[in-house]
Amino acid sequence: MASLSKTALAPQTGPAVQWWRGAAIYQIYPRSFMDANGDGIGDLPGITQRLGHVASLGVDAIWISPFFTSPMKDFGYDVSDYCDVDPIFGTLADFDVLVARAHQLRLKVLIDQVYSHTSDEHAWFVESRASRDNPKADWYVWADAKPDGTPPSNWQSVFGGPAWTWDARRGQYYLHNFLSCQPQLNGHNRQVQNALLHVARFWLDRGVDGFRIDALNFSMHDPDLRDNPPAPPTDRARTRPFDFQRKIHNMSHPDIPGFIERIRAVTDEYAGDEGAIFTVAEVGGDEAETEMKAFTQGDARLNSAYGFNFLYADRLTPGLVCAALAEWPDEEGMGWPSWAFENHDAPRAVSRWCAPEHRDAFARMKLLLLACLRGNIILYQGEELGLTQVDIPFEQLQDPEAIANWPLTLSRDGARTPMPWESEGEGGFGAATPWLPLGEENLARSVAVQDADPASLLALTREIIALRKASSALRHGSAACQADGALLRLERLSQGERVVCLFNLSPDPISVIKIPQGETLCSINSVMPDVLGSYGALVVRV
CATH class of the missing domain: 3.20.20.80 (Glycosidases)
Structure with missing residues (x-):
């Protein structure tokens, strides 16, 4: 294998x-x-x-x-x-x-x-929502409603629904890009x-x-x-x-x-x-x-x-x-x-x-x-x-x-x-x-x-x-990449070490025009002369 x-x-x-x-x-x-x-x-x-x-x-x-x-x-x-x-x-x-x-x-x-963002149970938010003039009033993103009472913008939450929730204590909306219990910190502050x-x-x-x-x-x-x-x-x-x-x-x-x-x-x-x-x-x-x-x-x-x-x-x-x-x-x-x-x-x-x-x-x-x-x-x-x-x-x-x-x-x-x-x-x-x-x-x-x-x-x-x-090329080296159908070819190079990596990203065997010659560092699944088997892979130092 x-x-x-x-x-x-x-x-x-x-x-x-x-x-x-x-x-x-x-x-x-x-x-x-x-x-x-x-x-x-x-x-x-x-x-x-x-x-x-x-x-x-x-x-x-x-x-x-x-x-x-x-x-x-x-x-x-x-x-x-x-x-x-x-x-x-x-x-x-x-x-x-x-x-x-x-x-x-x-x-x-x-x-x-x-x-x-934080939880709405964080002490910072508890203080921020208490009034519009407390020391942390501007630590979160608050905004007035539009004249018709709707949220201040059309922004939507990642988790579904508007990214704004009305807070009666401040009489304003607060922003949450995720759950409504995750109010948005004001990163500009x-x-x-x-x-x-x-x-x-x-x-x-x-x-x-x-x-x-x-x-x-x-x-x-x-x-x-x-x-x-x-x-x-x-x-x-x-x-x-x-x-x-x-x-x-x-x-x-x-x-x-x-x-x-x-x-x-x-x-x-x-x-x-x-x-x-x-x-x-x-x-x-x-x-x-x-x-x-x-x-x-x-x-x-x-x-x-x-x-x-x-x-x-x-x-x-x-x-x-x-x-x-x-x-x-x-x-x-x-x-x-x-x-x-x-x-x-x-x-x-x-x-x-x-x-x-x-x-x-x-x-x-x-x-x-x-x-x-x-x-x-x-x-x-x-x-x-x-x-x-x-x-x-x-x-x-x-x-x-x-x-x-x-x-x-x-x-x-x-x-x-x-x-x-x-x-x-x-x-x-x-x-x-x-x-x-x-x-x-x-x-x-x-x-x-x-x-x-x-x-x-x-x-x-x-x-x-x-x-x-153990390989400077694999850990730190530059990378060149080539795609040919289901065949992926990576070449990694560092400090004179050159490593060629071949991957078959399909379940069907594929022909490789030329398997690189050198020291085989790793062979995965079925690798034969000029053929990579189902999900086969080969790493060679050349």
Whole structure:
């Protein structure tokens, strides 16, 4: 099924590069990783308990999704206290233990920062809504109704319906780009920026090594509250009013990079001997590439950004890969990209991108392809096991977006199911009844089962990450991409090392005019002379 060259794992020497450039990052969704106290919800002690598994993959860092104090209406992305741990996840002391253990295992720790909005239960919003003249009156986006009582603009929420909610206490509308319980911070306000930078310092002082910044392009709006224009016609399905607009006024304000430079100035203060605190922004929307480049341009902004090129794609094609890489050429002043095929907001890739009978072969090829991309790579928990999307019945749904838009959107819950550590019962998650069902199919892919199998996807993941770390070309090099039908050809080059990567992104064998000659670093699925079998892949140092 797969073979790797042992000599390929010998590290390539060269100039020192900051730890985050080309890093492999493992995303942990804390509710679903490991439950240490048996209440059905994963927690920080559970993460600490299972960090050995993460370290065994060979990744450089973990990214932990929100664990802050929250009413959990959007499962932690509605923060009510930025500087504390929600009791369902543990305590600040538990977080300190987690960081210490991660560092002991040589894992960097990245955490989410949600700078565009808070919970409506946050003390800042409670004060802001109390009157129009209190010290925090302008910390959120408030506006009077139009003369006819309707909202001040036509802006729509990502989760469906208007992005404005009437508040009788102030006699005004407040803006929320997401749920109505997630009021929009006024990112233009310098005091708000100062408060958020204080939050960053709080966690940096506790030893974190970087931040993944959520929905950063939503952090500032058009102060004139101009209506968004209609979106042009499209053949893509529109399931929400949000999809019918060009989102040019409720987000993506040109002043956002100025705030980013203030974030970078703070993180640079904490840079140690091993290089910078790492910052990566999540950027979605119609102008994602333009914004990601602006957010990462030069040496005074963020280190990296990632968008949704792959996360919501219904097919993985050579053209999609080449188009994504083409946006990030190896040029002076150009930012450094990050890539994810899966995360907590998107359906599992193996369920989106191939037929069920091809999932095992496809999962192997997909992981090797991810490792061969130029940029940082982000693995979502369970991706190393080949977990599939679990079909959650409506009565068991937890995700507010899925409930609101049922049945027109794939539930995010299906990708948030608990990690199967064992194949019996509830998968060794730690509770008899987890907050979401694991799914019978995924129990058979448990860590325990795959740990005992040297030919498993888990074993291959460890080998692939080791291969990437040992190759300067794969980790740091430039990239040239060519698409020819179902055949994808990547060429990576760094410090005199040239690596050619071939991928068959189809279930049917394809002919290759000429297999490159050299040292075979990795061969996945069926590779024969001048033929790549179903989802076959080959990586050669030439």
